[in-house]
Amino acid sequence: MSVTLAELIEARDGLAVIMSYCDDEEASLYVPIFERLEREVEAAEAKQDALARARQLAKKQQALRAPATKPG
Numbered sequence: 001m002s003v004t005l006a007e008l009i010e011a012r013d014g015l016a017v018i019m020s021y022c023d024d025e026e027a028s029l030y031v032p033i034f035e036r037l038e039r040e041v042e043a044a045e046a047k048q049d050a051l052a053r054a055r056q057l058a059k060k061q062q063a064l065r066a067p068a069t070k071p072g
Helices: 005-020 024-065
Strands: none
Touching: 005 024
8 A cells, every 4th residue: 555745744744733732741652653754754755856857857868869850
């Protein structure tokens, strides 16, 4: 099962709200989960950024290899 970036962000932000209603001792129990969600969001964003960069490079390469058309 794959989790989307939007779902990760929603989970992280929702947990932050829950933690804000807890006292420090109770909130500290959620810290490892919150940190994991932060790492997962960062990893998903980095993956999206890398995919976008790769697609941009591929477009540049395709444009360089495309035959030049002469005005007619």
